[in-house]
Amino acid sequence: MSLLKIQNLKQHFPVRGGVLMRAVAQCKAVDGVSLELGTGETLGLVGESGCGKTTLGKAIVRLLNPTEGKIEFQGTDITHSSMGALRPMRRHMQMIFQDPAESLNPRHTVRDILEEPFIVQGIGTRDERKKWVAELLDKVGLSTSAAERFPFEFSGGQRQRIGIARAIALKPKLIVCDEPVSALDVSVQSQVLNLLLDLQREMGLSYLFIAHGLSVVKHMSDRVAVMYLGKIVELAPAEELYHRPLHAYTKALLDAIPIPDPSKRRERRLLSGDVPSPINPPEGCAFGHRMKNPRWESSVGMDLTLKEVSPGHWVQPCPCCTE
Amino acid sequence: MMSAADSILQIRDLVTAFDTDAGRMTAVDGVSFDVPRGKTLGIVGESGCGKSVTAFSITRLLPQPHGKILSGSILFEGQELTTMPLEQLRRIRGNDISMIFQEPMTALNPVQTVGKQLAEAILLHTQCSKSEVLVRSIDMMKKVRIPAPEQRLNEYPHQLSGGMRQRIMIAMALINTPKLLIADEPTTALDVTVQAQILALIADLQKEMGMSVVLITHDLGVIAEVCDEVVVMYAGRVVERAPVHELFAHPRHAYTRGLLDSIPKLDSKPKTKLKAIPGNVPGIADFKPGCRFAERAGQAHTAEQLNTRPAFVEVSANHWVENCPICAA
Numbered sequence: 001m002s003l004l005k006i007q008n009l010k011q012h013f014p015v016r017g018g019v020l021m022r023a024v025a026q027c028k029a030v031d032g033v034s035l036e037l038g039t040g041e042t043l044g045l046v047g048e049s050g051c052g053k054t055t056l057g058k059a060i061v062r063l064l065n066p067t068e069g070k071i072e073f074q075g076t077d078i079t080h081s082s083m084g085a086l087r088p089m090r091r092h093m094q095m096i097f098q099d100p101a102e103s104l105n106p107r108h109t110v111r112d113i114l115e116e117p118f119i120v121q122g123i124g125t126r127d128e129r130k131k132w133v134a135e136l137l138d139k140v141g142l143s144t145s146a147a148e149r150f151p152f153e154f155s156g157g158q159r160q161r162i163g164i165a166r167a168i169a170l171k172p173k174l175i176v177c178d179e180p181v182s183a184l185d186v187s188v189q190s191q192v193l194n195l196l197l198d199l200q201r202e203m204g205l206s207y208l209f210i211a212h213g214l215s216v217v218k219h220m221s222d223r224v225a226v227m228y229l230g231k232i233v234e235l236a237p238a239e240e241l242y243h244r245p246l247h248a249y250t251k252a253l254l255d256a257i258p259i260p261d262p263s264k265r266r267e268r269r270l271l272s273g274d275v276p277s278p279i280n281p282p283e284g285c286a287f288g289h290r291m292k293n294p295r296w297e298s299s300v301g302m303d304l305t306l307k308e309v310s311p312g313h314w315v316q317p318c319p320c321c322t323e
Numbered sequence: 324m325m326s327a328a329d330s331i332l333q334i335r336d337l338v339t340a341f342d343t344d345a346g347r348m349t350a351v352d353g354v355s356f357d358v359p360r361g362k363t364l365g366i367v368g369e370s371g372c373g374k375s376v377t378a379f380s381i382t383r384l385l386p387q388p389h390g391k392i393l394s395g396s397i398l399f400e401g402q403e404l405t406t407m408p409l410e411q412l413r414r415i416r417g418n419d420i421s422m423i424f425q426e427p428m429t430a431l432n433p434v435q436t437v438g439k440q441l442a443e444a445i446l447l448h449t450q451c452s453k454s455e456v457l458v459r460s461i462d463m464m465k466k467v468r469i470p471a472p473e474q475r476l477n478e479y480p481h482q483l484s485g486g487m488r489q490r491i492m493i494a495m496a497l498i499n500t501p502k503l504l505i506a507d508e509p510t511t512a513l514d515v516t517v518q519a520q521i522l523a524l525i526a527d528l529q530k531e532m533g534m535s536v537v538l539i540t541h542d543l544g545v546i547a548e549v550c551d552e553v554v555v556m557y558a559g560r561v562v563e564r565a566p567v568h569e570l571f572a573h574p575r576h577a578y579t580r581g582l583l584d585s586i587p588k589l590d591s592k593p594k595t596k597l598k599a600i601p602g603n604v605p606g607i608a609d610f611k612p613g614c615r616f617a618e619r620a621g622q623a624h625t626a627e628q629l630n631t632r633p634a635f636v637e638v639s640a641n642h643w644v645e646n647c648p649i650c651a652a
Contacts, residue, residue, distance in 0.1 A: 042594070048514040048515075048516055048517075049485075049514055155603045156370075157603060158603075185369040185370055185541055185604075186369070186541060186542070186543070186582060186585050186586060187369060187581060187582060187585045187599060187600035188369075188599075188603065189585070190585040190587070190597035190598065190599035190600075191599040191600075191601070193587070193597055194596050194597055194599055197594060197596065212514055212515060213515060214515070214589070215586075215587045215588065215589050216587050218587070218589060218593060219587035219591060219593055219594070219595075219597070220593070220594065221593060221594075222593070222594070238593045239593065242589055242590075252516065253515065253516065254589075255519075256515040256516045256518065256519040257515055257544065257589065258515075258518075258519070258522075258542065258544030258545050258547065258548045259544060259547060259548070259589075260543045260544045260546075260547045260571070260583065260586050260588070261547055261571060262547045262548075262550075262567045262568050262571050263568065263571075263572075264547075265547075265548060268519060268523070270516075270519055270520055270523060271516045271519075271520070272520070274484045274486055274487075274517070
């Protein structure tokens with residue numbers, strides 16, 4: 001049984017306007033996503049800004065109320081669970097945020113930050129918590145004396161380690177990592193990625209790893225899902241996706257990565273423009289509109305649910321994007 | 324080093340410091356390099372290595388009154404910029420030397436239309452009529468490939484996407500056809516796809532206008548894609564300098580090698596350990612007189628190596644390295 005299973009998940013936000021602030025349109029941030037995640041597995045999620053990656057992550061840990069669809073966590077349907085019903089579940093699903101400077105309370109010491117999950121869940125005595133905080137700090141590679149200091153006293157990489165310590169405090173099963181390294185320098189980035197890999201092996205964690213850089217995602221993931229305008233357009237094992245991308249958007253993302261080798265400079269197929277607005281998304285296949293010679297007409301009215309083309313390799317069967 | 328004829332900008336022993344409550348902090352400590360004419364020079368290093376301070380020293384846009392150029396020389400087409408009267412420098416800044424900044428949202432004025440900001444850039448340096456300004460603005464916006472430029476002129480920065488804003492910044496920087504463009508992390512805040520567009524755009528315009536470019540970035544991938552020469556900075560100093568092919572093929576300094584190794588490669592095996600440089604860039608107050616990479620190099624340095632600055636030597640044609648016996652092995 002998979003740890004997490006989501007079916008046709010939709011997260012729409014009303015766009016309000018006019019004098020009465022009525023909903024005049026729907027922003028379809030996540031528009032029909034189905035995914036599964038096994039124990040100890042990492043599922044990468046890539047796409048440009050504005051394609052709904054973060055919204056999907058937040059909807060999964062139920063920081064949002066999904067509009068439609070179903071989220072099953074450890075076999076329990078949590079799509080519409082109340083806050084009270086969710087609380088015991090929350091210790092099994094945690095989140096690591098992009099900017100550790102903004103996701104740590106600047107007025108709390110590291111000890112306050114790391115003790116809070118235990119207090120909220122009502123676990124342990126004061127002495128036990130003190131011991132656990134020391135263990136957590138040790139686990140993420142910080143010294144025990146860090147507990148009495150404030151977040152601003154740390155560098156970006158160390159702050160992200162605090163964020164990770166908070167996320168693993170309750171020994172969760174699933175961690176949604178939302179761009180955990182994009183605010184960090186390259187050398188520190190690899191330290192944090194190594195830490196995440198170690199913790200996964202040690203604690204059997206499952207990750208939903210969200211990032212916009214395909215090279216980082218590919219390195220961290222077992223399988224990778226490519227998202228465009230609220231929908232998954234391709235899903236495949238990491239190696240397979242890199243060696244045999246099928247969807248034109250995946251190819252474009254791979255092509256845009258700068259390769260750190262000057263002898264491999266090449267002519268690149270550049271994407272033009274930006275992701276279209278998820279308010280009134282274009283007709284038919286959304287990516288067809290952004291290609292050099294838009295050929296989206298043929299996909300209007302087609303059923304664009306993912307099709308499995310080879311074992312584990314799923315792609316949107318749009319005629320214009322998959323050749 | 325190159326002769327003056329081949330280089331548009333020559334920096335020698337530049338020292339830039341900030342006066343703070345805790346004393347004088349030397350952010351750039353004796354930096355020398357040349358920018359070849361018509362080529363792209365990349366400056367790479369992590370945050371806190373002095374890349375941006377070097378760039379701001381060239382245009383003398385250091386935060387005032389704390390930032391000061393203490394010594395050294397910056398020659399632009401034979402003119403000394405460090406001691407030039409401000410009046411004269413203002414005629415060069417935005418005209419012969421332009422800058423693009425990292426975050427276009429904070430670098431653009433939020434309460435003025437795009438058209439007004441472009442017009443300001445023109446009118447500061449040339450006298451021309453309103454209609455001429457309009458023609459030049461629209462022309463430039465077409466060059467940076469902004470669709471429907473006439474309409475965009477009347478829009479405010481917040482109405483544009485990140486990529487569009489950065490295009491406006493580039494249009495502003497290039498509108499007076501500068502000889503030297505300094506781009507400080509121009510694509511860091513952007514998506515990879517938009518980054519590829521912007522880098523291609525800068526390269527195209529460079530070819531068309533024949534300008535020289537200084538590109539500051541922390542991404543060695545970007546360096547490999549667009550630069551001709553590379554300067555690697557660490558803790559306020561240049562640790563290595565070489566033509567791009569030479570640097571990637573034969574990195575000499577341990578820091579350069581560490582940076583190259585820590586990039587996840589697309590062809591590496593997933594979920595394997597990445598090589599990382601342990602620790603962090605030291606804070607500016609902890610800069611040592613000797614080899615500054617010592618504490619992250621993984622090998623013990625002698626007291627002498629920690630206390631005397633290693634010489635900067637040419638190891639092969641045009642390939643220079645800070646010659647610490649341990650880090651530059």
